Amino acid sequence: MPILDPLRPVLKRLCAFKQSDAPLLVGPRGGFLTTATVRDATSWDQVVADLGLPNLTRHGLRHTGATWLADAGVPLHVLQEILGHASIETTRGYLHPDDRHLASAAEQANAFLSRDTPRNPSRRPRQGTGRGL
Structure with missing residues (x-):
């Protein structure tokens, strides 16, 4: 899978302590990562409101x-x-x-x-x- 150069160090850190067959990203309780989890973890609604882009x-x-x-x-x-x-x-x-x-x-x-x-x-x-x- 092609990877953008700026992501390489981030992915390297994420993979450092994982087994090769383990998911790279997981939800807060170890399950699947959902869009709701990402929204909540990033405070998406607040971030886009602060940027003045509430519809983003x-x-x-x-x-x-x-x-x-x-x-x-x-x-x-x-x-x-x-x-x-x-x-x-x-x-x-x-x-x-x-x-x-x-x-x-x-x-x-x-x-x-x-x-x-x-x-x-x-x-x-x-x-x-x-x-x-």
């Missing part, structure tokens, strides 16, 4: 992480595998362009439209011939 959810962070990976160039089919989605369309739904990307797209369009190349305004786009490419 852990699942929202999953969307953010997927978007960042896509922005970094990770292919969609790889993101699908990382997120455990059966459908690539579900993975697409996790990707959200932010204002920077929208502004960048507008800048690219403006640059294209303002190129110093001769244009012939009377020329119209070619119509399809119905004969394929």
Whole structure:
């Protein structure tokens, strides 16, 4: 399993005193780690309120992480595998362009439209011939 470099020392500490077949993370009574346990252990509601982001959810962070990976160039089919989605369309739904990307797209369009190349305004786009490419 690929591991991000900043997590390596943390995982090393967590594994230091565990047997190889023991779960890495467990709940407070030694059972499964649930989302409720994580929420309570991290004081999630208070943290997001303090940040002024009361609507931020852990699942929202999953969307953010997927978007960042896509922005970094990770292919969609790889993101699908990382997120455990059966459908690539579900993975697409996790990707959200932010204002920077929208502004960048507008800048690219403006640059294209303002190129110093001769244009012939009377020329119209070619119509399809119905004969394929």
